[in-house]
Amino acid sequence: MKKEVLNQNKESWNTVAHHFNGVDALPSYGPLAQTEDELNLLGELTHKKVLEIGYGSGHSLRYMANRGASELWGVDLSLNQKHTAEQTLADLTTYLYCAPMEEEIGLPVEYFDVVYSIFAIGWTTDLEATFNLIYQYLKKGGSFIFSWDHPLYVHLKSKNGQITLDGSYQEEGPHTFLNFKGEDATMVIQKRKMSTYINELIKAGFTIQEVVESDVSEIDKEGEVPISDRYYSLYKARKFPTTMIIKAVK
């Protein structure tokens, strides 16, 4: 079943990859969320070995290079994303793999100072295996930082600015989208609670250092904002977090 989902998602990510060129990349942690400039979760990166889980178009790895990281590694399911990232990072030495994050592919263990992931972790079909692997890749004292949809946000429905709750927060498991990004692409995404992410980190051996339920940037807090029912709107994001960001340490 896991294999089927991964094969299906791989094919679909190849189809939708172009929608994500430079989207969800550092210094952004997520839509309308504070950026790394405000949160300072990554710390000093000069001479650090970094690994990105779900590197997409490669723009976050370029950000890491600009911040002085010495080795740039990444894992992504989609071959099209790999090709795009290779173009984005053409002038740099990189170690980019096309593979599922939940599978052992022989990456070095006890090696990385920072493992990070921007809007990709939630795609894993096996959170426990993924966190166990990331724990292995890190040096002792190394950090794992990831951002993903805040698990409550998908339940918010807005009508004329009135926000109500819809569906079940308690229900976890796979969710199928038939036309992801309006394309002929079936995508299976895993729905999990916030506590599931936190408890799986603890089970893998991590110490949780910071949990951020995003707020809008300081500059976006100023002034009136028009009512909007869009999925991501400043109006909604001022009231509810779009993104969760977690920093954990080995």
Ligand SMILES: C[S@@+](CC[C@H](N)C(=O)[O-])C[C@H]1O[C@@H](n2cnc3c(N)ncnc32)[C@H](O)[C@@H]1O
């Ligand atoms: C929203 S994009 C991430 C964008 C990226 N942070 C950037 O800077 O461009 C999500 C990525 O996760 C990848 N992905 C989805 N499922 C995956 C899996 N099981 N293992 C590894 N990568 C996966 C997709 O191919 C896609 O490139």
